[in-house]
Amino acid sequence: MAQIIDGKAVSQAIKDEVKREVQALAAQGTEVTLAVIQVGDDPASTVYVNNKKKACAYTGIRSLEYHLSEYASQQELLALIGELNGREDVNGILVQLPLPAHMDEDAVIGAISPGKDVDGFHPQNVGALCIGRPGFVSCTPAGIIELLKRSGIGIAGRECVMIGRSNIVGKPMALLLLRENGTVTVAHSRTADLKAVARRADILIVATGKAKMITPEYVKPGAAVIDVGMDRDENGRLCGDVDFEAVSGIAGAITPVPGGVGPMTIAMLMKNCLQAAQMQKSGIFHS
Numbered sequence: 001m002a003q004i005i006d007g008k009a010v011s012q013a014i015k016d017e018v019k020r021e022v023q024a025l026a027a028q029g030t031e032v033t034l035a036v037i038q039v040g041d042d043p044a045s046t047v048y049v050n051n052k053k054k055a056c057a058y059t060g061i062r063s064l065e066y067h068l069s070e071y072a073s074q075q076e077l078l079a080l081i082g083e084l085n086g087r088e089d090v091n092g093i094l095v096q097l098p099l100p101a102h103m104d105e106d107a108v109i110g111a112i113s114p115g116k117d118v119d120g121f122h123p124q125n126v127g128a129l130c131i132g133r134p135g136f137v138s139c140t141p142a143g144i145i146e147l148l149k150r151s152g153i154g155i156a157g158r159e160c161v162m163i164g165r166s167n168i169v170g171k172p173m174a175l176l177l178l179r180e181n182g183t184v185t186v187a188h189s190r191t192a193d194l195k196a197v198a199r200r201a202d203i204l205i206v207a208t209g210k211a212k213m214i215t216p217e218y219v220k221p222g223a224a225v226i227d228v229g230m231d232r233d234e235n236g237r238l239c240g241d242v243d244f245e246a247v248s249g250i251a252g253a254i255t256p257v258p259g260g261v262g263p264m265t266i267a268m269l270m271k272n273c274l275q276a277a278q279m280q281k282s283g284i285f286h287s
């Protein structure tokens with residue numbers, strides 16, 4: 001039976017570390033502040049925003065909430081972002097995605113000051129990651145690196161296969177694994193013989209959005225399997241992209257869904273907010 005990688009416990013440890021550092025900054029007169037913008041009333045987005053507010057409350061980060069109607073214009077949203085970019089008391093800005101169809105997500109993300117882009121989605125931060133410069137890293141892949149390290153799973157010199165190449169998970173994940181000296185393959189829906197490619201992996205990371213698609217035939221015995229998926233099974237229950245029951249019999253280590261990668265994303269968002277405040281305080285603020 002595989003080692004179960006406990007994302008809840010690791011994320012709790014990170015939130016406690018952030019909380020201590022937020023308190024230390026507060027003692028020096030600096031309050032850490034995150035502005036969260038939601039447009040419209042998508043129920044899933046409301047859940048995500050509430051979870052972020054809860055994590056802020058736990059870590060001592062002040063959260064400011066801005067809720068625009070789903071009929072708000074893009075100009076209105078850009079004006080709000082512009083105002084928050086200019087406010088010295090706001091360290092991080094997060095726009096909850098997806099946005100209503102009449103808005104251009106790229107334009108909105110591009111309007112956030114890179115020094116306040118705690119989601120790490122701005123092209124300047126993505127570019128910084130690509131060329132190994134400091135910047136904000138997308139929270140889910142950054143969280144997976146922490147999970148691996150804190151679970152004692154080495155990356156350097158190991159075969160890493162990333163299935164999925166989205167801008168928010170697959171691509172930054174591949175770059176981070178490379179930064180940690182992994183030997184990285186990125187697979188996707190056009191990969192020939194995906195099972196054979198996946199079976200090369202010492203570390204297999206899956207972000208396809210296809211419920212339970214990864215069965216034991218995709219997994220080398222003893223591999224670490226990281227499941228990013230948040231899907232619904234045939235009974236409407238939350239599950240991942242990996243068939244956990246079957247794969248945990250062959251993997252060396254595996255993340256469950258829920259309780260694996262999911263909690264790490266918010267913990268890393270809190271860490272990025274702290275980093276934003278520290279960078280702005282020390283004058284390393286690239287806008």
Ligand code: NAP
Pocket residue numbers: 140163164165166167168169170187188189190194207208209210213228229230231261262265
């Ligand atoms: P996405 O933008 O839809 O990308 C999916 C990727 O998987 C694409 O690159 C696609 O290939 C590839 N793919 C799809 N079907 C495949 C198949 N049968 N074989 C091989 N590759 C396949 O998804 P995403 O935003 O990265 O999210 C992926 C999953 O992670 C979703 O379930 C999402 O809910 C979850 N997620 C969880 C968190 C978290 O905090 N836990 C955060 C973000 C996302 P092509 O590029 O060729 O189309």
